[in-house]
Amino acid sequence: MLIVTNVSKSYxxxxxxxxxxxxxxNGVYGLLAPNGAGKTTLIKMLTTLLFPxxxxxxxxxxxxxxxxxxxxxxxxxxxxxFGYYKNYSARQFLNYLAALKGLxxxxxxxxxxxxxxLVGLANVADKKMKKYSxxxxxxxxxxxxxxxxxxxxxxxxxxxxxxxxERVRFRNLLAELSRDKIVILSTHIVSDxxxxxxxxxxxxxxxxxxKDSINSICKTLEGMVYETSIDYAQANRFRNHYFSLSxxxxxxxxxxxxxxxxxxxxxWESVSPNIEDVFLxxxxxxxxxxx
Amino acid sequence: xxxxxxxxxxxxxxxxxxLLILINIIMYFLFTEYDINSFTINRPSYDIYKMFVEMEExxxxxxxxxxxxxxxIKYEEAIKEADAYIQSRxxxxxxxxxxxxxxxxxxxENEDLNQLYYDVVFDKGIDVFWQLPWRKEYIKYYENREELxxxxxxxxxxxLRVKEILDKGLETSVFNHAVFFNYNSLMKSVSTSILVSxxxxxxxxYLRDNKDKINYLQYTSKIGRRIFKKxxxxxxxxxxxxxxxxxxxxxxxxxxxxxxxxFNKNINSIxxxxxxxxxxxxxxxxxxxxxxxxxxxxxxxxxxxxVSSLGQSYIAVIGIQLPIGFFIIITASRYLINYMTSISYPxxxxxxxxxxxxxxxxxxxxxxxxxxxxxxxxx
Ligand SMILES: Nc1ncnc2c1ncn2[C@@H]1O[C@H](COP(=O)(O)OP(=O)(O)OP(=O)(O)O)[C@@H](O)[C@H]1O
Ligand SMILES: [Mg+2]
Numbered sequence: 001m002l003i004v005t006n007v008s009k010s011y012x013x014x015x016x017x018x019x020x021x022x023x024x025x026n027g028v029y030g031l032l033a034p035n036g037a038g039k040t041t042l043i044k045m046l047t048t049l050l051f052p053x054x055x056x057x058x059x060x061x062x063x064x065x066x067x068x069x070x071x072x073x074x075x076x077x078x079x080x081x082f083g084y085y086k087n088y089s090a091r092q093f094l095n096y097l098a099a100l101k102g103l104x105x106x107x108x109x110x111x112x113x114x115x116x117x118l119v120g121l122a123n124v125a126d127k128k129m130k131k132y133s134x135x136x137x138x139x140x141x142x143x144x145x146x147x148x149x150x151x152x153x154x155x156x157x158x159x160x161x162x163x164x165x166e167r168v169r170f171r172n173l174l175a176e177l178s179r180d181k182i183v184i185l186s187t188h189i190v191s192d193x194x195x196x197x198x199x200x201x202x203x204x205x206x207x208x209x210x211k212d213s214i215n216s217i218c219k220t221l222e223g224m225v226y227e228t229s230i231d232y233a234q235a236n237r238f239r240n241h242y243f244s245l246s247x248x249x250x251x252x253x254x255x256x257x258x259x260x261x262x263x264x265x266x267x268w269e270s271v272s273p274n275i276e277d278v279f280l281x282x283x284x285x286x287x288x289x290x291x
Numbered sequence: 292x293x294x295x296x297x298x299x300x301x302x303x304x305x306x307x308x309x310l311l312i313l314i315n316i317i318m319y320f321l322f323t324e325y326d327i328n329s330f331t332i333n334r335p336s337y338d339i340y341k342m343f344v345e346m347e348e349x350x351x352x353x354x355x356x357x358x359x360x361x362x363x364i365k366y367e368e369a370i371k372e373a374d375a376y377i378q379s380r381x382x383x384x385x386x387x388x389x390x391x392x393x394x395x396x397x398x399x400e401n402e403d404l405n406q407l408y409y410d411v412v413f414d415k416g417i418d419v420f421w422q423l424p425w426r427k428e429y430i431k432y433y434e435n436r437e438e439l440x441x442x443x444x445x446x447x448x449x450x451l452r453v454k455e456i457l458d459k460g461l462e463t464s465v466f467n468h469a470v471f472f473n474y475n476s477l478m479k480s481v482s483t484s485i486l487v488s489x490x491x492x493x494x495x496x497y498l499r500d501n502k503d504k505i506n507y508l509q510y511t512s513k514i515g516r517r518i519f520k521k522x523x524x525x526x527x528x529x530x531x532x533x534x535x536x537x538x539x540x541x542x543x544x545x546x547x548x549x550x551x552x553x554f555n556k557n558i559n560s561i562x563x564x565x566x567x568x569x570x571x572x573x574x575x576x577x578x579x580x581x582x583x584x585x586x587x588x589x590x591x592x593x594x595x596x597x598v599s600s601l602g603q604s605y606i607a608v609i610g611i612q613l614p615i616g617f618f619i620i621i622t623a624s625r626y627l628i629n630y631m632t633s634i635s636y637p638x639x640x641x642x643x644x645x646x647x648x649x650x651x652x653x654x655x656x657x658x659x660x661x662x663x664x665x666x667x668x669x670x
Contacts, residue, residue, distance in 0.1 A: 011669070044668070047507075047511045048510070048511060048515070049507060049510060049511060049667070049668040050667045050668065050669075051665065051667060068515065069513050069514075069515060072511055072512060072513050072515050073513045075511060077507070077508070077511045079504060079507040079508070081504050081507075082504075083500075083503035083504035083505040083506075083507065083508065084503070084505065085301075085503075085505070087304070087306075096297050097508060097512060099293045099294050099297055100294060100508070100509055100512040100513065100514045100518065101512045101513045101514075102512075102513040102514065105293070144508065148512075148513070
């Protein structure tokens with residue numbers, strides 16, 4: 001069990017997280033929040049790169065900073081910006097990290113071969129990494145995080161830079177890897193975690209807004225998400241009244257998915273909310289700001 | 292050990308090694324080569340060298356009064372040799388120059404006589420004519436050695452030291468300025484090459500990893516922040532290896548100057564240009580300068596690593612590194628490697644300077660490590 005209790009973190013005067021309480025047990029957790037919400041900040045504390053200003057992070061009851069080696073030994077981490085030596089091959093780089101992770105030499109050799117196979121890089125394992133595509137580099141990143149067969153696997157935006165095909169591949173890979181582990185992955189791309197996360201954690205205004213299963217989170221919008229078809233001419237007026245979630249063209253009409261407290265029109269069709277709806281609704285201010 | 296080996300491999304990667312060799316070749320031809328090749332060409336220093344080789348063979352470590360009488364005889368023989376040479380030439384006879392005495396008193400305002408002088412000394416380069424003025428000079432030195440030595444003392448402490456040397460008779464040591472000056476000049480350029488090379492290989496150590504955020508992976512792996520110390524150790528080790536290799540190369544080249552017969556001669560000779568606070572032989576002096584260079588190299592390693600660990604880009608780090616490096620190298624080659632232990636500096640100046648340098652760089656790096664242990668890794 002990994003427990004974050006009452007953790008706050010600020011950069012100088014800029015407070016990013018306040019009084020965060022989260023419990024992680026085995027399973028896949030999706031850390032879902034828009035840019036700048038503090039996902040990386042939380043992750044860097046969980047990986048001992050940052051020290052909380054307040055509060056504690058405990059693994060099986062012991063402060064992770066006191067555990068030191070013992071904690072890092074069971075940790076696998078893919079940083080948001082994955083750094084590597086361009087002149088190293090994937091195998092050389094994994095070898096180096098295996099040494100840092102204290103893996104015994106022969107074990108490392110076997111493990112590296114397994115992982116290269118698993119992430120589909122076996123045939124290019126001895127090529128210099130500067131020749132790799134972004135997706136290939138990211139797969140090396142995932143492989144290195146798995147080297148020490150971690151009990152806690154933390155991936156910061158692992159799908160960034162991957163094309164749709166690679167994303168699917170990554171999802172399948174993760175589903176396979178995530179047994180008997182705590183897996184935490186951050187993203188602001190809803191579809192990445194929709195199918196694989198057991199729980200979603202949403203951070204808003206420096207606090208944890210939701211930490212729940214996808215179903216439960218979606219329930220918060222139960223009976224509020226509707227779809228209807230309107231004329232293009234009406235679109236603007238409609239948007240001013242209701243929060244639009246998505247819009248798509250359908251013949252000469254526009255099909256709009258939106259939020260409303262009550263069903264005010266018979267032509268509206270009540271639909272079951274998905275996690276993307278919640279995300280858009282929860283962060284509507286931020287999303288608008290960004291857009 | 293494994294991690295250390297990995298870090299060393301990172302320091303000595305192919306690109307770095309190739310550039311290192313290039314840097315050293317350039318530095319060699321720019322600064323060092325002259326003092327190696329000119330040593331057996333330059334006059335009169337090479338004549339002096341040859342004269343001392345002869346003296347060393349005849350007199351051994353010191354030249355006592357009896358041996359000095361022999362030295363005077365040698366001088367007279369040399370004059371005879373010069374006389375014979377002059378008498379062998381018709382043009383001198385015609386000019387009315389019949390012996391060496393006449394030769395040095397020639398009126399060189401006279402174009403023809405000047406021409407003759409040039410022919411003997413420069414065009415033909417007859418050895419004995421180069422040696423003779425120095426033989427004469429060195430006889431005077433020997434006769435007036437107490438006075439000359441004492442004249443070099445500028446204060447009471449220096450005077451005490453000079454008296455001590457005179458008491459021990461060290462000033463009659465068969466050692467000379469030509470060899471000593473050449474060695475110091477070489478050491479200046481060699482230590483500069485060494486320090487530049489060290490800065491070159493050490494500067495990327497932390498920077499390379501921090502800039503590309505490989506430190507995230509390092510600090511979250513089992514070894515954690517102790518990798519900082521491993522890199523430190525790897526850096527010091529790399530410097531040690533590099534300096535050793537460079538010294539091996541240098542001394543193999545230096546051996547062609549053929550000065551080993553002077554290794555056991557005291558440097559506080561009236562014929563040398565240093566008065567040392569200590570009774571050092573030439574090999575002692577060489578050893579001290581080698582140790583000094585090692586210390587300077589290790590200090591510059593620590594300082595380079597400090598700068599490396601603080602910066603985020605090569606531009607920034609090199610910007611800080613260059614002035615620091617220049618300062619250390621210039622100060623070192625002027626005061627810390629050149630004419631070491633000379634009485635022209637206060638007695639414990641050298642020891643103190645080295646201790647301060649070691650302490651400063653050590654304290655800086657230890658402080659840095661303590662901070663790194665508990666710092667937020669923001670970048
Ligand atoms: N090293 C730093 N110094 C100062 N402020 C920082 C630093 N790192 C992050 N911040 C600020 O903290 C806030 C949270 O940043 P963080 O990187 O944790 O967000 P994030 O959710 O990971 O965003 P993204 O999706 O863009 O990766 C942002 O406002 C950011 O500007
Ligand atoms: Mg982030």
